[in-house]
Amino acid sequence: MADFTIRPAGPADGAFLADMVVEAANWRVGATRPRPSVLADARHGAYVAGWQRPADRGVVALDGDARPVGAAWYRLFGADRPSLGFVAAGVPELIIGVRPLWRAQGVGRALLRALADRARVEGFARLALSVEHGNFAHELYRSEGFSVVASTADRDTMVRVLR
Template identity: 35%
Template sequence: MVHILCLAAGGPSGPLSVKECHDDPALAHYLDLWTPDQIGLICSDDHRPIGACWTVLRPAADPGRGFVAPGIPELIIAIAPEYQDRGHGSFLLAATLQATDDAGVRSVSAAVNDDDVRSIGLLRGAGFTSVGSHDGHSVMMRVR
């Protein structure tokens, strides 16, 4: 998941290094608080991970970029650049949202760079709507 977070954090300008992700407290806590009992899926092609999507439940005292309210998990998704525009992201997002629905999660938030038109379109297509923005990130939310 570390490598996928680096893809997601880099946005359209390209992936960050693993060191950059671990050294940035705003990014590192996405890794530090994820546990296997939270929802997460990995997409692979020929046994090679090409993307992932997971949710992280952040406390109000240490919110993430897409924090909306206590009890609403934030979604993180990324697909390796060479596998984008092939439907992998849509499939992975739909499967993850189905898993959240099945688990009884009623709302999911996400943060996306304001200039990341592709990701904003992907989230809107899955039912996310904009609920605010800060620090160059749009905050979006999906309510089931």
């Protein structure tokens, strides 16, 4: 496993989290969704707009030189402004992004576990997420206890029970 550490995300991490939204949107090898178009898409931009709201929580993975290489965070969305993986008000939706060179090295799993622990401590009973069909992270989510609760032509909504 690669050498990395995890720390809580803070208000100064907003730009890096936006980078990770772009990484998450470009999960396919050779994908080239430009940063401006990803973040201008309301479905993706909602994950970072106004970071860090009071209920926002996240974690950032750092390499051995303390450079950020990945992040996972969650936000609460309302039924009037649902996100891609919205299941209900009061159920935080997480998003995770890892730089390509750090994928398949345990970073995503460690981020996911740290964030789930944080959500549990904060009193949440479930976490939700959205994943495109074919995304290699789908298996990671299943192995960490997420189950598909809804599906569309191009993506699944998954939920993990925390208690």
